[in-house]
Amino acid sequence: MYKKATFILAGALMLTAIIVIVSRPSLLGMGAETASREGAQAENSLVRAHSPVLGSEEAPVTVVEFFDPACEACRAFYPLTKRILEAYPEKVRLVVRYTPFHGDVSETAIRVLEVARRQDAFQPVLEALLARQSQWAAHGSVDEEAIMEIASEAGLNRATAEEQLNSPEVQAVFDQDKADVEANQISKTPTFFVNGELLDPFGMQELVDAVNREVAEVSGEGDAS
Known part of the structure; x- marks a missing residue:
């Protein structure tokens, strides 16, 4: 019984996590987007890495x-x-x-x-x-x-x-x-x-x-x- 309850709880937590990610898809790429923004700030058409x-x-x-x-x-x-x-x-x-x-x-x-x-x-x-x-x-x-x-x-x-x-x-x-x-x-x-x-x-x-x-x-x- 205890094992069954644990399995049900784990399944419920996994389902909740899936629902949150699907309902907020921006979370999926948040890290990559942040890194991309930082890179864009470091180098863009006004300032390049080679610029004196x-x-x-x-x-x-x-x-x-x-x-x-x-x-x-x-x-x-x-x-x-x-x-x-x-x-x-x-x-x-x-x-x-x-x-x-x-x-x-x-x-x-x-x-x-x-x-x-x-x-x-x-x-x-x-x-x-x-x-x-x-x-x-x-x-x-x-x-x-x-x-x-x-x-x-x-x-x-x-x-x-x-x-x-x-x-x-x-x-x-x-x-x-x-x-x-x-x-x-x-x-x-x-x-x-x-x-x-x-x-x-x-x-x-x-x-x-x-x-x-x-x-x-x-x-x-x-x-x-």
Whole structure:
């Protein structure tokens, strides 16, 4: 009798479990869905695993810049983004997305920057290329020799770089960023997103204000200076 009762109770519990799962099918894939969401947050069309990051990797505020190294406006904005990172060293990070809007000259500079990233020399090479942009990007003309020379003076290993410029790995990054430019309907550089929100209206003060608001929110403050 006892064994029979135990068998009936076990059967009832199993039936109850089946009913709960059938009535709430989301429970079946809840773990997989959670993992999928976390993966999507880690990498999406705004931020890729290969994207260069300036500032703290763990910063809660992410500024994404669709950036063309041959773009004069991008050069003009760089001192501002650098000051923002210096003001919030633990709170803000800048993610750079390659955006080749100026043709061959942009593509060459982007390839050099990507190789520099792989050599842990991205920021010094970036700053050198921006500081001397008129030497290699004047009137949209390509001066690949000048680009490589400037980058080498900033710390790029030129011999290694020349071997990697047209490698499948660099090409894959270039192609992915071009696809993400199209997916996000980017039509001008620089274009900024602050914690996933497009900066609109666009402007230097608008960028500062948007970052300040996000920093204030993640800090639990009324205002951020």
